[in-house]
Amino acid sequence: MAKLKLSVDPVSGMRDLLPRDVARRDYAINIVKHTFQLFGFLPIETPTMERLSTLQGKYGEEGEFLMYKVLKRGQKLEKAVDGTELADIGLRYDLTVPLARLMAGHQQDFLPVFKRYQIQPVYRAERPARGRYREFMQCDVDVVGLASLDAEAEVISAGAAALNALGFSDTDAYRMRINHRSVLKGLLDTAHVPSDLHATALVAIDKADKIGIEGVQQELQRRGISSASVTALSRFMSDLETETPMATQATRLADMLAQHPEGLQGVTELQTLALLLAEGPCQSRLRLDPFLARGMGYYTGPIYEIQFPDLTSSGGGGGRYDELLSLFTGKRIPACGFSLGLERILLIMEERDMFPDDLNRGPQVLVAQMDQDCAPYLHGMAHDLRKAQIRTDLFPEVGNLRRQFRYAEKHGIRYVLIAGSDEVAAAQVAIKDLVTGIQVAISRDQAAGHLQTQLQKAQAT
Amino acid sequence: MAKLKLSVDPVSGMRDLLPRDVARRDYAINIVKHTFQLFGFLPIETPTMERLSTLQGKYGEEGEFLMYKVLKRGQKLEKAVDGTELADIGLRYDLTVPLARLMAGHQQDFLPVFKRYQIQPVYRAERPARGRYREFMQCDVDVVGLASLDAEAEVISAGAAALNALGFSDTDAYRMRINHRSVLKGLLDTAHVPSDLHATALVAIDKADKIGIEGVQQELQRRGISSASVTALSRFMSDLETETPMATQATRLADMLAQHPEGLQGVTELQTLALLLAEGPCQSRLRLDPFLARGMGYYTGPIYEIQFPDLTSSGGGGGRYDELLSLFTGKRIPACGFSLGLERILLIMEERDMFPDDLNRGPQVLVAQMDQDCAPYLHGMAHDLRKAQIRTDLFPEVGNLRRQFRYAEKHGIRYVLIAGSDEVAAAQVAIKDLVTGIQVAISRDQAAGHLQTQLQKAQAT
Numbered sequence: 001m002a003k004l005k006l007s008v009d010p011v012s013g014m015r016d017l018l019p020r021d022v023a024r025r026d027y028a029i030n031i032v033k034h035t036f037q038l039f040g041f042l043p044i045e046t047p048t049m050e051r052l053s054t055l056q057g058k059y060g061e062e063g064e065f066l067m068y069k070v071l072k073r074g075q076k077l078e079k080a081v082d083g084t085e086l087a088d089i090g091l092r093y094d095l096t097v098p099l100a101r102l103m104a105g106h107q108q109d110f111l112p113v114f115k116r117y118q119i120q121p122v123y124r125a126e127r128p129a130r131g132r133y134r135e136f137m138q139c140d141v142d143v144v145g146l147a148s149l150d151a152e153a154e155v156i157s158a159g160a161a162a163l164n165a166l167g168f169s170d171t172d173a174y175r176m177r178i179n180h181r182s183v184l185k186g187l188l189d190t191a192h193v194p195s196d197l198h199a200t201a202l203v204a205i206d207k208a209d210k211i212g213i214e215g216v217q218q219e220l221q222r223r224g225i226s227s228a229s230v231t232a233l234s235r236f237m238s239d240l241e242t243e244t245p246m247a248t249q250a251t252r253l254a255d256m257l258a259q260h261p262e263g264l265q266g267v268t269e270l271q272t273l274a275l276l277l278a279e280g281p282c283q284s285r286l287r288l289d290p291f292l293a294r295g296m297g298y299y300t301g302p303i304y305e306i307q308f309p310d311l312t313s314s315g316g317g318g319g320r321y322d323e324l325l326s327l328f329t330g331k332r333i334p335a336c337g338f339s340l341g342l343e344r345i346l347l348i349m350e351e352r353d354m355f356p357d358d359l360n361r362g363p364q365v366l367v368a369q370m371d372q373d374c375a376p377y378l379h380g381m382a383h384d385l386r387k388a389q390i391r392t393d394l395f396p397e398v399g400n401l402r403r404q405f406r407y408a409e410k411h412g413i414r415y416v417l418i419a420g421s422d423e424v425a426a427a428q429v430a431i432k433d434l435v436t437g438i439q440v441a442i443s444r445d446q447a448a449g450h451l452q453t454q455l456q457k458a459q460a461t
Numbered sequence: 462m463a464k465l466k467l468s469v470d471p472v473s474g475m476r477d478l479l480p481r482d483v484a485r486r487d488y489a490i491n492i493v494k495h496t497f498q499l500f501g502f503l504p505i506e507t508p509t510m511e512r513l514s515t516l517q518g519k520y521g522e523e524g525e526f527l528m529y530k531v532l533k534r535g536q537k538l539e540k541a542v543d544g545t546e547l548a549d550i551g552l553r554y555d556l557t558v559p560l561a562r563l564m565a566g567h568q569q570d571f572l573p574v575f576k577r578y579q580i581q582p583v584y585r586a587e588r589p590a591r592g593r594y595r596e597f598m599q600c601d602v603d604v605v606g607l608a609s610l611d612a613e614a615e616v617i618s619a620g621a622a623a624l625n626a627l628g629f630s631d632t633d634a635y636r637m638r639i640n641h642r643s644v645l646k647g648l649l650d651t652a653h654v655p656s657d658l659h660a661t662a663l664v665a666i667d668k669a670d671k672i673g674i675e676g677v678q679q680e681l682q683r684r685g686i687s688s689a690s691v692t693a694l695s696r697f698m699s700d701l702e703t704e705t706p707m708a709t710q711a712t713r714l715a716d717m718l719a720q721h722p723e724g725l726q727g728v729t730e731l732q733t734l735a736l737l738l739a740e741g742p743c744q745s746r747l748r749l750d751p752f753l754a755r756g757m758g759y760y761t762g763p764i765y766e767i768q769f770p771d772l773t774s775s776g777g778g779g780g781r782y783d784e785l786l787s788l789f790t791g792k793r794i795p796a797c798g799f800s801l802g803l804e805r806i807l808l809i810m811e812e813r814d815m816f817p818d819d820l821n822r823g824p825q826v827l828v829a830q831m832d833q834d835c836a837p838y839l840h841g842m843a844h845d846l847r848k849a850q851i852r853t854d855l856f857p858e859v860g861n862l863r864r865q866f867r868y869a870e871k872h873g874i875r876y877v878l879i880a881g882s883d884e885v886a887a888a889q890v891a892i893k894d895l896v897t898g899i900q901v902a903i904s905r906d907q908a909a910g911h912l913q914t915q916l917q918k919a920q921a922t
Contacts, residue, residue, distance in 0.1 A: 006514055006789050008565040011550055014508035016563045018570075019577075022504035038847040040824035040854030043483035047475035047596055048509065048552075048582065049529075053467055068510075071530040071548050073586055086547060087532050089472055091509075102477045104469040109479075113857065113868070116480075121509065125534055135508055143857060150830070150857035153840055161847065279841025328467050363501035369611070379614055380740025386499040386622065393501030396574065396604060396611035407574070 013126070013134030023359040025137075028166060028346060029119060032139045035162040036117035039154060041141050044116050046098035048123075049089045056090075058097050058298055058324070060199075066124045067093055091123035095140040096298070096321065096337055103144055103335075104328035111333070113145040115154070131313065131347040140318075142337030144325070149269060152302050152320065153276035155338035159306065159316060161281040162340060167354045174315060175307040176285045177242065179292035180270055181299055181319075183253065186263020187290060190256060191232035193225055201225055205233070206293035209312045213237050242289040246274050249288040266302075273302060298324045304338070308348060315348075316340040363393035364455055365415045366408040372398050377424045381417065381444065388448035390455065408434060414458065415451060474587070474595030484820040486598075489627060489807055490580060493600045496623040497578035500615060502602050505577050507559035509584075510550045517551075519558050519759055519785070521660075527585045528554055552584035556601040557759070557782065557798055564605050564796075565789035572794070574606040576615070592774065592808040601779075603798030605786070610730060613763050613781065614737035616799035620767065620777060622742040623801060628815045635776060636768040637746045638703065640753035641731055642760055642780075644714065647724020648751060651717060652693035654686055662686055666694070667754035670773045674698055703750040707735050710749040734763060759785045762797070769809060776809075777801040824854035825916055826876045829865040838885045842878065842905065849909035851916065869895060875919065876912060 010016050017025065033043075055067060069087035072080055080086050092098060095118045103110065119139045126132055141158045143151035160176060168174055184205075188198050204219035211219065213234060220230045240252060250271050257263035274286055294303045298321040305317030318338035325333040349355060367382045369375060378394065385392040393413065395404045401418070408416050418430040418439075429447050432439040433454070442450055471477050478486065494504075516528060530548035533541055541547050553559060556579045564571065580600045587593060602619045604612035621637060629635055645666075649659050665680035672680065674695060681691045701713060711732050718724035731749055738747055755764045759782040766778030779799035786794040810816060828843045830836060839855065846853040854874065856865045862879070869877050879891040879900075890908050893900040894915070903911055 006562070007512060008562055008789050010508050010563075011510045011512060014510060016508070016566075017504075017506040018567070019503035019505060022506055025506075026504075037822045038850065038852050040852060042480035042823060043478075043487075044480060045478040045483055045486075047471050047477070048584070049472045049475060049596070051468060051472060065535075068534075069532040070552075071532045073529075074526070091531075101467070101469050102471075104467075105477075106479070115854070123509070135510070146857050148858045150836065150840070150855065154855060154857055157840070157844065161844075275837050276840045278837055280844045328469050361498045362503055375611065376736050376739055379611070379618070379737045383618065383741045389499065391499050391501060393576070394611065394615060396607050396615055397609045 011134075013128035015133060015135075019362070020360075023361065024350070024355050025342075025346065027355065027359050028342065028349065029137070029139070031165050032162045032340060032342070033117070033119060035165050036139075036141055036158055039115070039141070039158040039161070041115045041117040041158065044099070044102065044118055045120060046092070046095070046102055046118070048092055048121075050092060050098060050101070052088055052090050054097060054101050055093055058327075059093055060295060062295065063093060063124075066126055067091070068123045068125060092120070093124060094122055095120060095138050095339065096142065096324070099140075099142055099144070099337075100321075100324045100335075101328050103325060103333070107329065107333075111145050113143065115141070115143050117141045131311070131344040133343055137342040139316075139340040139342055140337055142335060144335040145333060146336075147322070147334040149273050149276060149302070151334075151336050152273055152304075153280065155318060155336055156273075156277060156282060156304055157280040159318075159338040159340055160285070163306065163315075163345070164281050166345065166349065171284055172309065174285060174309070175242075175287050176282050176304060177287050177289040177292050177307050177317075178270055178273065178302060178304045179289055180266035180302050182262045182266030182301070183257070183270070183290050184293060186257040186260040186266065187233070187236055189263070190260055191229045191236065193229045193233070197223070197225060201233075202293040203295075205291050206295060208237070208291055209307075237291055240290045242287055244288075246286055246288050249290070253288070253290055269302060294319055301336070306341075308344075311344060311348070313344065314341065315344050360412065361391065362411055363413050364391045365393070365417055365451055366404065366411075366413045367392060367394045367417045368401060368404040369395050369398045370401060370418070370420050374419055374421060374424050378419060381419065381429065381447065384444070385417075385448050385451065388452060390448065390451055405432075405434065415454065417447065417451075472595075474589035476594060476596075480823075481821075484822065485811070485816050486803075486807065488816065488820050489803065489810065490598070490600070492626050493623045493801060493803070494578070494580060496626050497600075497602055497619055500576070500602070500619040500622070502576045502578040502619065505560070505563065505579055506581060507553070507556070507563055507579070509553055509582075511553060511559060511562070513549055513551050515558060515562050516554055519788075520554055521756060523756065524554060524585075527587055528552070529584045529586060553581070554585060555583050556581060556599050556800065557603065557785070560601075560603055560605070560798075561782075561786045561796075562789050564786060564794070568790065568794075572606050574604065576602070576604050578602045592772070592805040594804055598803040600777075600801040600803055601798055603796060605796040606794060607797075608783070608795040610734050610737060610763070612795075612797050613734055613765075614741065616779060616797055617734075617738060617743060617765055618741040620779075620799040620801055621746070624767065624776075624806070625742050627806065627810065632745055633770065635746060635770070636703075636748050637743050637765060638748050638750040638753050638768050638778075639731055639734065639763060639765045640750050641727035641763050643723045643727030643762070644718070644731070644751050645754060647718040647721040647727065648694070648697055650724070651721055652690045652697065654690045654694070658684070658686060662694075663754040664756075666752050667756060669698070669752055670768075698752055701751045703748055705749075707747055707749050710751070714749070714751055730763060755780055765799070767802075769805075772805060772809070774805065775802065776805050821873065822852065823872055824874050825852045826854070826878060826912055827865065827869040827872075827874045828853060828855045828878045829862060830856050830859045831862060831879070831881050833859050835880055835882060835885050839880060842880065842890065842908065845905070846878075846909050846912065849913060851909065851912055866895065876915065878908065878912075 068091040070089045121135050121137050141155050200223045254267050299319035300322045301320030303319035306315035320336035322334040382392050382394040416432045427444045430441050529552040531550045582598050602616050661684045669677050715728050760780035761783045762781030764780035767776035781797040783795040843853050843855040877893045888905045891902050
């Protein structure tokens with residue numbers, strides 16, 4: 001291997017996770033997993049790679065651009081004639097499309113109703129920003145096979161309960177914003193936006209959080225929406241301020257959509273959904289936000305999103321997608337889901353110091369080494385302690401005792417076990433408590449028991 | 462979205478994991494993680510993607526071919542002129558090279574000695590076979606910063622302890638085969654194989670498990686090794702049968718390498734290592750296999766591998782790689798590691814029925830729905846049970862009670878909670894035990910407590 005020095009940073013937009021990061025991430029994921037299990041969801045996992053035919057055409061214009069594609073190999077690559085045929089597989093872009101593909105092959109096992117959770121990373125070549133990475137973890141729950149709003153109530157409640165369990169339990173810690181695709185359609189129709197411009201108008205409206213109403217107005221005009229329509233939409237947006245209580249908001253919206261039966265039906269569904277959620281973990285955090293759009297092309301009914309007060313980007317969300325499965329099954333199978341954006345949640349938990357102090361699962365005892373001849377004895381000693389479920393580090397080199405104490409202190413290890421040739425001959429060890437400075441001599445057989453007692457005492461205080 | 466039916470199978474060589482698979486995998490990973498923590502290893506995680514400059518030139522000829530490369534995007538792709546410039550990043554091929562890259566950027570935080578574990582999938586475009594997938598989980602421990610054999614003893618012990626904890630505790634459940642790159646070099650030199658043919662000869666010798674000694678002879682000849690050398694190597698291979706006890710094997714080997722100081726030094730190191738492992742979790746499973754080669758190009762010292770009696774491919778292994786980090790740091794930092802091949806281990810555990818029965822974390826109680834007007838009450842009821850840590854499924858649709866009982870039975874749910882308008886008016890519920898058929902009426906407030914008691918009783922019997 002040549003002696004050239006290689007770049008040491010992770011690929012742009014991706015991260016190395018150090019021990020403290022992994023411990024915190026594991027802590028949060030375990031809480032989310034446990035919560036999803038409390039709601040009766042069962043786990044699945046799907047491959048990192050999917051066929052491009054599975055991925056393409058599901059995520060809108062932006063998705064096509066942000067998707068990672070995997071280069072063909074060997075003869076297949078040689079035969080590829082132009083840029084479009086260089087790849088036939090890509091990286092997982094979300095967890096919903098893979099679920100739809102998997103369900104199609106397992107309808108008999110899982111239907112009529114399947115409630116699944118899935119916690120895996122997804123990949124999008126977005127411009128990196130605070131809390132936005134190109135590889136990020138999603139935590140999804142979905143109910144497949146049900147058209148009823150009870151399914152929405154379950155997935156929204158599961159998302160909210162997970163947030164509450166992570167420590168976002170104050171009423172004002174987050175909002176659960178809900179909307180309905182039919183409400184959006186109703187508002188756009190009522191503002192006389194032509195159907196073929198709905199999609200492009202929604203892209204503009206979706207940016208309201210980031211660029212404000214004025215920004216949206218400009219963006220709408222740039223996208224070819226008439227001035228009259230922009231004015232009408234702007235008036236709706238000011239009149240339907242999102243912090244308005246749910247019931248008032250629904251009444252106002254029903255007035256605006258009085259001439260639009262499909263839109264009115266959307267409002268009624270959101271009111272029913274609010275009723276189902278009233279006693280659940282969402283409680284008073286629910287808000288009807290009639291301009292919430294959500295990017296994914298596959299949503300067909302209610303949509304919902306977590307909003308943290310001090311973050312413009314969402315903490316997760318989801319919606320109903322009753323058409324997606326038919327692409328794989330050839331028949332209509334209703335479904336809806338909720339996805340937690342773990343990276344942003346972790347970021348807030350980090351900033352607000354919401355992690356417990358004792359997540360470190362580092363070593364509790366260090367076995368020191370002073371004499372090469374004693375090495376087999378000390379390796380055996382370490383084995384005894386590990387068998388007794390004590391997290392034990394063996395200083396993996398014979399050397400200066402002071403240096404080994406420093407190593408223990410640096411790693412937060414309180415107890416150091418020491419044995420030289422005298423101790424080995426007598427089948428003894430010395431155990432030093434670096435906090436009290438007290439050192440005791442004890443037989444090898446009793447060392448594990450003694451340390452277990454000390455560790456329990458230390459934990460109790 | 463167009464109505465065409467898409468392929469529903471996972472990409473070739475990759476798998477969908479269903480709830481039972483995920484539960485078993487989680488069970489095994491938690492045991493491995495816990496064991497690695499007992500040995501004082503700390504967790505890191507690295508991105509799925511790495512620069513091609515990080516990956517290439519580390520895994521030998523085969524690795525270059527099996528590596529997945531990610532297509533450039535947008536302008537960078539347009540500018541790419543030929544096949545070699547279509548990609549500049551690739552998928553993680555193992556966990557060792559990413560560790561080496563990460564260490565270079567964190568020397569001050571972690572050195573002089575860093576013990577890390579890492580459990581993540583890696584990607585290789587190998588021909589799929591039984592227990593061999595293109596995306597597979599590796600569980601690695603490595604000690605960075607130490608040249609001493611204590612480091613090898615720790616990583617080998619951690620690997621063996623994890624296997625033991627998973628249930629491979631019989632002495633004959635597996636062998637831990639060890640060898641040394643210097644021993645291989647000594648044998649090849651002694652058989653007069655020219656240095657520039659060592660690498661190609663090792664590729665042939667590495668296949669002994671799969672193609673037998675005769676197969677290796679043919680392969681050596683095809684690779685340009687002289688007949689005299691092939692005869693010498695074959696004699697060594699017959700004389701050094703791998704089931705020979707460690708001490709006898711070492712003596713024979715020392716005789717053969719009497720004229721080769723470097724080879725002899727390798728034998729001495731293996732004897733020292735055996736001494737350090739004598740009282741550890743490997744115990745009598747250790748075997749000196751002088752023709753164990755291991756594929757990775759970066760190994761420099763002792764190498765080791767788990768062998769299961771009924772599997773030709775290995776269950777994991779590792780070695781010392783004292784040169785790899787210098788590619789990233791510019792200076793020599795010794796290191797060694799051990800990697801468990803989780804997929805093959807899971808396969809054997811599956812075949813031998815080594816998983817506990819109670820891994821299912823599915824719902825314990827079903828809340829049935831008979832009346833749309835009661836839905837908010839029942840959603841609230843489900844919330845009460847979940848707050849009491851009872852895994853609760855809400856039948857997410859109003860309907861026939863018999864159908865809901867069948868749903869409960871199919872999902873192994875013993876208790877069904879029922880409330881119609883009468884129960885709602887009286888703030889009561891009925892709870893039916895599907896095993897005994899007994900149904901009790903109880904106030905809503907007491908339902909969670911009652912079910913907790915029932916579930917504890919059911920678990921105790």
